[in-house]
Amino acid sequence: MTQVQDYIRTIVDFPKPGIMFRDVTTLFSNPRGFRMAIDQLLHPYAGERIDVVVGLEARGFILGGAVAHQLGTGFVPVRKKGKLPGTVISEAYTLEYGEAVVEVHDDAIAPGQNVLIVDDLLATGGTAEAGIKLVERLGGQIAGCAFVVDLPDLGGRKRLKALDIDVHALCSFEGD
Template identity: 50%
Template sequence: MSWIKDYVRTIPDYPHEGIMFRDVTTIFESDEAYPRMIDEFVAHYRDKGINKIAGIEARGFILGGAIAHMLGIGFITIRKKGKLPHDTHTEEYELEYGTDALEIHVDAINEGDNILIVDDLIATGGTAIAALKLINRAGGKVSDACFIIDLPELGGSNALTEKGCDVFSLAQYEGL
């Protein structure tokens, strides 16, 4: 599935020196790549018994909403702390420079829902694992997570796998 790499813009030294930023907005802008990418995710998950998609702010909304629509299932927003208007569950997670938090509405999930986590990129896995914990706390089950890009050297996909979550990505990049 390396075709997707043709649409990813790499920006050296952003946001810090030594980082190769993988910009996926170029995929979203393409009338060829965006639908093809969504179709690949849908084909992969069509028969997996997923009954809701949870998209992580913000690019996970762009992917997850389209996948949920194509699968004919509901979509859940996982947002940064303070962005949801109703009662929430909150999960803090570690960043290299401190902590951050994600939230989900307390009534977004029904007991036993099988939920697919969707985001654009997995690096260390901190955000995705926080999302998994939120979903579990709300009564759902996460069997799968998908990403456009995986940076395997940073260990995020392995960390999710260790928590019983299958990980699917369209492209992998070595290094940062």
């Protein structure tokens, strides 16, 4: 039986030597695989009150938009610094070689809304944690975080679990 991970291509030594890049664009381009991924991402949250889906830049926009559509909710993008017009709030987080900042509109989430965060991949959990902090600063309640791929060796799941966040991933790959 075909699984989501069967549609994900691995590119060796990208973006640098020693990295096994998990390319979800092959999953997105396959109608059966894409449908399977969206259905499996939203399944644990069907029947729960989800008011809005937050997608993390950039592949989280593709997945999050489709999940929001299926759940009949709104969609909110969390973007890299400087990409959103209007008034935003920002959250810095640490990367392997420095720091990055993500932003969301300051009126994107109403206090008390239940929020599902969606992205393609969970690695160290830095981007997801920054997204969680933005949602919480706006008064949103995190219903969970859903990912296509978990890279458990990089510790992201443990990081989010330490924040008492429900983590759902469709597949995992060992190593980087």
